[in-house]
Amino acid sequence: MKGPSIALQSCALLFGTPVSREEFDRACRRVPRSDYIAHVVGDNPEEAWHRNYATVAETAQELITTARNLGAVICREATLSDFSYVTAHAKVVILLAHFRGFDFSEEDFLSPVNSVVAAIEARSHPVLAYFDPVPRDLSLLVDAFNVAVMGRKLLSYLPSALDIAGRNSISVGRVLCRDLLDEALAGITKPGNQVDLFDGLHSLGAMEAALWRGFRGELDLALCNSAALATYIDLHRNNTVRHLHWPDLIDPIPQFALIGETLRRLSGRGGSYINTRLIVEEEMLHLNWSSNDNRRHP
Amino acid sequence: MIMKYQNLIAAVLFAALLPLPEKLPGQTSAAGTDEAVWTFNPASPNEPCPASSGCATWLAFRQSHPWPYQAIALEESNGEAVIILSEPPPVLTRTQYRQLLMALFASGLVDLTYCRWPTGIDGYLEDIVVRVRDNDASKMRFVSSEDLETKEGPRGIIDRLRLLYRLEYGTSDGFSLESVDSSPQNQAPIGELKIPVTDLVGWVASDTGQWRAIGNESLPPTTMSQLYTAKSPGAFVDNAGIVVLVVPKNSRLADVRAPFRRFAVASDLIIGARGSKNGSMLLFARSRSVPLSVLPPLRFESFAGFARNRAGNIAQSYERRRIFAGKIQTGKYAGWDWAPILLSPQLDDTEFGTLLNFADQILKSWSQHAEVEYYAFLYSSPRAYPFGDQAASEYFQTKFNTTSLLFNWNTDEFSTINRIGTEDYLTATRTGALRILYRPGDSLDFTANDESGSSDARTDADQKAQEAQDYFASLGNPILVRVVQNVLLYQAEQNFLTIADPQDQKRQARSDLVEVVLEQQATKWLTAAKQHKIMGSENAVLVDLVNRQLQESGMTPSELASFIASPQKVVIAFERMRELALKSARESIALDQQAEETSRLGKEAFTSACASVGGTLTKNQAGLHCEHRAASTGQQSFREADLLHAQMDEEEAAAENAAELAKQNELASQELARKYVKASAIAKTVTEFSGAADLDLVLAQVLQAGAGTAGSGFIRTPSVVLSKNVLDKEAIGGHNIDLIPRRTVTEISHSTTDAENHVGAPAKSRGVGNRTTSGPLIDVKMARPAEQALGKPRLGSLLEEMRVRASETPASFAEISARAKICNCDAIVSQKSDGTILFVRNAPPPIERVIFGKSGMIDALAAPPFMKIIEFENFDRNSVESLARTQSLLNSKSGLRASDDAFASIGKIFTDDGITDNGAAEILIAREDGEPESLFIIGGYDDRVSLKENFSWHGAQTNEASASKWSEMFGADTERDETLHARLIVRFGQAVNRQGVLGIAADGDVGFVSRLKLVVNQWLGRQPAQPMPISDSILDLRAAILTKLKPNHLQFYLKRNGGTIRAAQVDLPTGTKGPHT
Secondary structure (H helix, E strand, O other): OOOOOOOHHHEEEEEOOOOOHHHHHHHHHOOOOOHHHHHHHOOOHHHHHHHHHHHHHHHHHHHHHHHHHOOOEEEOOOOHHHHHHHHHHOOEEEEEOEEEOOOOOHHHEOOOHHHHHHHHHOOOOHHHHHOOOOOOOHHHHHHHHHHHHHOOOOHHHOOHHHHHHHHHOHHHHHHHHHHHHHHHOEOOEOOOOEEEEOOEEEEHHHHHHHOOOOOOOEEEEEOOOOHHHHHHHHHHHOOOOEEEOOOOOOOHHHHHHHHHHHHHHHHHHOOOHHHHHHHHHHHHHHOOOOOOOOOOOO | OHHHHHHHHHHHHHHHHOOOOOOOOOOOEOOOOOOEEEEOOOOOOOOOOOOOOOHHHHHHHHHHOOOOOOEEEEEEEOOEEEEEEEOOOOOOOHHHHHHHHHHHHHHHEEEEEEEEEEOOOOOEEEEEEEEEEOOOOOEEEEEEOOOOOEEEEEHHHHHHHHHHHHHHHOOOOOOOEEEOOOOHHHOOOOOOOOOOHHHHHHHHHOOOOOEEEOOOOOOOOEOHHHHHOOOOOEEEEOOOOEEEEEEOOOEOHHHHHHHHHHHHHHEEEEEEEEEOOOOOEEEEEEEOOOOOOOOOOOOHHHHHHHHHOOOOEEEEEEOOOOOOOEEOOOOOOOOOEEEEEEEOHHHOOOHHHHHHHHHHHHHHHHHOOOOEEEOOOOOOOOOOOOOOOOOHHHHHHHHHOOOEEEEEEEOOOOEEEEEEOOEEEEEEOOOOOOEEEEEEEOOOOHHHHHHOOOHHHHHHHHHHHHHHHHHHHHOOOHHHHHHHHHHHHHHHHHHHOOEOOOOOOOOOOHHHHHHHHHHHHHHHHHHHHHOOOOOOOOOHHHHHHHHHHHHHHOOOHHHHHHHHOOHHHHHHHHHHHHHHHHHHHHHHHHHHHHHHHHHHHHHHHHHHHHHHOOOEEEEEOOEEEEEOOOOHHHHHHHHHHHHHHHHHHHHHHHHHHHHHHHHHHHHHHHHHHHHHHHHHHHHHHHHHHHOOOOHHHHHHHHHHHHHOOOOOOOEEOOOEEEEEEOOOOEEEEEEEEEOOOEEEEEOEOOOOOOOOOOOOOOOOOOOOOOOOOOOOOEOHHHOOOHHHHOOOOOOOOHHHHHHHHHHOOOOOOHHHHHHHHHOOOOEEEEEOOOOOEEEEEOOOOOEEEEEOOOHHHHHHHHOOOOOOOEEEEOOOHHHHHHHHHHHHHHHHHOOOOOOOOHHHHHHHHHOOOOOOOOOOEEEEEOOOOOOOEEEEEEOOOOOOOOOOOEEOOOOOEEEEOOHHHHHHHHOHHHHOOOOOOEEEEEEOOOOOOOOOEEEEEEOOOOOHHHHHHHHHHHHHHHOOOOOEEHHHHHHHHHHHHHHHHOOOOEEEEEEEOOEEEEEEEOOOOOOOOOOOO
């Protein structure tokens, strides 16, 4: 499986989440807050930092030090244009970012609950018929939406090919259900399924469009539920982009550590980033190293 | 449905050859044509239309589209329909169109009228308006030009119009109909694009291989490199929203017609062009975002006209300074100012020529706060004007006390041709409007303006011109946008297109005919003045004045007449010379700067070389000098410096040449200006005096001169413009379009990432000894994402993307299903060339399914029931491996057993558990005539070699290979396997296009290699002449060797295209067939 070794100068890491106290504070001060910060920090940034984010940042710093020492390019507080730039200039691109997923929260409703209820009852989109009766209370409404999305209850409203694809994949199925509700309630809900970078949320289409057209390297989509982005890229690029993706939530701390180890091995032995990363993952699996508690999913 | 009308086509073609049939009832002929024509009179807009025609419907249509507009519009009610063919393409004459429509609709044709929408006093846009009766109640769907959605319409009419469309455009692709009441004026402005060369080159360089043929979607996608070498014209589109028209060298225009139509319908804005070294032209445009009803497709007649009428520049202007131009005192047009229109001959009676008239008026009228009115040019006014509440002339008068203003649309620094390597790229600064020039002055004596030293006024005017260009471009006005499109099209063709068709014969412009009339009138009039004869209503005192000036100038009446018949030509010639001078001056400066840079590099190289030979560097009058004692080989160190020095000399010489050219053009323009100054003093008096002549009569003669030149098409450009100017200011101008843009030689930089600053600066690189660059380096990787640059944002949800895929033509499973039935596998996953993945599972239950992206394979294959043998077709091994291992990992993490699904099982092959001791992976070879067998591919899989390729064994040569020969052929590491000492090399006959080699290595006793050779040769003798799949052949050969020689170890080495794969035999345990890639 040995391939040609890559120079780590051709490897770029993009951090779409804060990796230091300064960046964390800056992100917390930003108005409006990013989806990630709103999700992780809540009302008390100081407490959130000490509770768990300091460890995330510390691990990220270790990765940055490792990567920089090995000659990789580091891009912090990454934006969409950074993604565009590095995919044009690097052969291996590791995107570490937050994915605003498919589950609903109360903040996702842009209109008062009465308006939302009225919009659903207007049945302007076939999928809205699913909600019958329509809950009148916001929290109940959120629950109903999440049941529909997480349980992939809305797939039958899609063409059969999409229905099957959604049933075969939990992640894709949920993404499709969320997209369907966002479509039905356009302007009433904030759309989900977007990548959160420092310049804001970006649709899968925007991410794919920003990926350099000539990119023929390896792309590690180290973000939660990246199967959706990977599928989008596959469809638009006719399966020509080689990527690593994950259909579930991922914990940043083991991710950072595994990527660091991957880069170290790559620097010493060369070969394919994705293959090396998979070997590292497989070894870690044998060691039962990964932890399931205290997840901070990006 | 087209088939239904095959006989109709024949009837139509036959009908076209027949003599002109009887006229339809109720129609009268118009002068100059045998057909009935009705012309809208803007002076009397309520004049009733002919009652029997669809004229009222046509009027409504034209009021919404008062500018050049080619379309087929339809209004239908109560079993009758009005069809409007606006400015139909001139592939047929009026008579032929009439015959065609009569043949198409036969007894259903109620009425046919030719309706003209005037553009100026003697110009028009002509449409065919047809009323038809349709008794067929059945409906069929068609595409609407307004929103590209499908609508329903009467089948009988739609089918016939589709046939008509096919005859007009050479293809039925892009057929759409417009509703009569569509109003593009209510549509959003056309968004502007600014596509620098970096973007275009970047998109082209990142050859994604996804160009799909428009109109022939069944063809596999092609790469940009293939498009460069295409042998026939074609139109293609890629995923990012770029459309390209490919016209190979020496194409016939007839062959370009249909592809051009496809290109024009599929795109809206040209963004650039490329001229390749092999003589092909590639025209790039954005895939259509603007409705057809707002920006109709570019016309093939324009494309063909540009191709057959090459020119360095073209022009359009209103010749207000020609003699007799001025206010008409009496008659039908009393109160209007008239002026002849100058238009380059190839633009007479064309869409582009008419557009230039409209654009000229828009610039002048709107710059002047709409205080200039033009006769019979109808278009709506904007909400605001470029100079606010002021007119431009008032602005400059207030600020600089000027009394005249020159307006100009031009192409100065509008577009550029960048030479990059051996290819040329044409790009423009923007798509919304051409460049504008304002030149305020004390008079229209442009030389006075030029020498007045009022640099403040000039600087301010340039600033205002830039602002005005931004203003006009922001309007998204279809006329201005269309002018830009035609300019780019003409420039691309002028510079890059080579066709097989001959050039049109040079023809006289209509404005030249007008000039002749004016010159004759002027000569006559001046001669009379010289002889103190009074003609018409001239004042005797003025005649004396003219006579005196004529004598002072020393000119004859005919010499002066020649000048005053078209003084604006002198202005244009002057501006042209000045432009050339400026262009050369800019080039000279750029080359000088380049030479300085080269000199600096040369000095550095010389200093470095001197140091490398241990020399001493001194400086003298001749420059740097290096004293050293190095041998002659030391001179090699100075080679780079010498080359740079030679290059600097070249650049300096080129700079001098450019400077000299600039000087010559400047001198020539000054000489012309001096002559002009002398002549204009007389001309001013004469022209003012001529206003007293009988202008009605002159105008009538001018119109008559132009009338005889009507073309056979459906557009006539006016020869005269009538205007009313509220402001008493002198104003002239028009279009000055250079078809040969500024050229720049540019290099592509190879930028690198920067470890510290993530946005790395492009690294400047230059080749020693090459022709120098004068343009900035281009970093193609800085090209913006095409969707972003082209203003085609996608909502970009997965749902949206998957819906699009699901709605595309259902994939054909038949072939794969047939293969799956005999593959002895559980399923086949096959990737088509466009990336579509087809999944066919045999049983149970059998399914055929499209998989959404390779990522979706995990889900599709992981679903029950568990499959053991899956054949992957056209997949990169790495992709399958990554997916399989990912799935294996995920299963393990989630507590699933690794063998719980097919993918996890496949993944095991690639993990430690699945890899055999020698690191082999297994390849399934499925043969049509037998059980599938397996080989281990040992070592890395080499993409350059394919086991699916066909090889011919005919004429193959077998040779025993020594260790060194073997090592040379297959690599030293293979030679070290001492157990396999019997080695044969089989050289194939010609493969598809290159030769390949098969190595056979086996163990055995002394003499084994001879027996091996014998078996192989016997086997070769049995092989058919035609090429066979190499996989089948290897298995067959292996079986022959195993049967006869029974070696313990046998390996095959296949070498092709510089790559090698190594396959070893494997004995599978009985009854098991492992999973396969």
